[in-house]
Amino acid sequence: MSYDYLFKYIIIGDTGVGKSCLLLQFTDKRFQPVHDLTIGVEFGARMVTIDSRPIKLQIWDTAGQESFRSITRSYYRGAAGALLVYDITRRETFNHLASWLEDARQHANPNMSIMLIGNKSDLAHRRAVSKEEGEQFAKENGLLFLEASARTAQNVEEAFIKTAAKILQNIQEGVFDVSNESSGIKVGYGRPQGPSGARDGAVAQRGGCCG
């Protein structure tokens, strides 16, 4: 499949908040109530269209446990977007956000777009973190924010796509050097490089090696 851009994402957050389930809902449109533990990283990919541009998302779903942090850190480099996930029914997963963010700031590209996701919005009756608190944290730290549910698929699509739209906006504003692979962005074949936002229409004929 051809694409204009390829964006690399990383999904981070405490264990059990639903990272793998969000990915599965986004790539396969299904929900698995009890998901295997993620050991190391799992990989997913999907095409999306933003402003009528085909964009390939390459998503790295990471293990949440502290013991895997040294492995997870190596995936920050080269990510253009991050989904930082907590569980609205478990307060501690919200309390740990600052530490995840610090890790991201330290190891990721400074221009990485981060979407904060309060997952399990379908379990509102067990809510331990209010929506306002999530919004507030996102605002203070310059993050995008959505509450979502991997179970009902509510806002899952939006979370991935709004992050991509933000990255695209950054490209068009010239924030990224897209020729540098560590930006987590790859330009599709046939598309003129550079930060131009022009609709040049030169849509790639063939994807790159990752097509």
Added chain:
Amino acid sequence: MVKKRVPEWLNSSLWSSSTSNEDDRRLSVAVQPPSSSTTTSQQSNNNNHNHNHIHTSKEAEVVVEAEAEAEAEAETEIETHAPAGPSAEDISRQAQLLSEISKKVVNMRELRRIASQGIPDTAGIRSTVWKLLLGYLPLDRSLWPSEMAKKRSQYKQFKDELLMNPDTEIIEQIDRDVKRTHPDMHFFSGDLPFAKSNQEALKNILIIFAKLNPGIRYVQGMNEILAPLFYVFRNDPDEEYAASAEADTFFCFVELLSGFRDHFCQQLDNSVVGIRSTITKLSQLLKEHDEELWRHLEVTTKVNPQFYAFRWITLLLTQEFNFADSLHIWDTLLSDLDGPLETLLRVCCAMLILIRRRLLAGDFTSNLKLLQNYPPTNISHLLYVANKLRVQSLG
């Protein structure tokens, strides 16, 4: 991302009923196709033949290069090697193993040799053989009762002392992860009392291990390594052994992990004994045996082996195949003279070689997806190819 296809017979209520008649149970296993197997062509006349003969005939049949080349026809390949119930070879191996573990003093070398071909999962043979291979049961049978009594009372003491003052954070995490262990198997999952008590046992073991090993504590994935041991020991037809499965599993888990614990230690991730170094060894092994495939994966498509081998290695292949197949692989890991780690790396390398055609035709995305969702494979054949890699290494 559904990786595990559990065969129906594993979910059979016969397994979860403690009152089940042993003969029924044996029968229920016998009529189902277990993963262990040999070629059907050998079934007719190998009944009383010794193991060496079988091995030779197998060797003559295939060579690894031919296999690798024929990989595109993997489906046909699997057909010809397809398991078809317990074969004559299985039954003969069962008899050999039974006779070996009934000796006054078990000959470990002989036991390893027979067991490395796979252990028929009947009559509690695997349960006993794994305990011997892990050094938990002494070779001298006369010592079994006293040794087991000692160990089981020691475990009871651990439970009394260590489960008293709870460290809630770690207990909560272990609790959550145990509930995520084989959610597709009634043995481990669900609300039946049997599953609940099995979960409780896994939880106790992990908590006690974490307390006794403060440098490692609990790392996700330990539950996956624990599960096969507990499953095999808990299903031992000997009621006394089945009842002591928790204690027996604990000691065997400690023993098994002693060879792999550095993989679970974050401080050692980058050291010569840590997980990264083990993954590098796998990469070197592949380069040595199939440089073309190595180059395509790591240089051309830039699939870093860490992306897939991290899980393969830390979980000892328990998430890559269905449960019964994992047990079969473990028979070989535990019995091979080279030790579990070397054997594991050979099996991982064979996994790559077996699908080399598809990998060589694949790009980054398709290769990574394939390696993170390894296709169903005939395990006997996989182990056979892995074994050939050793023969090649020796020249």
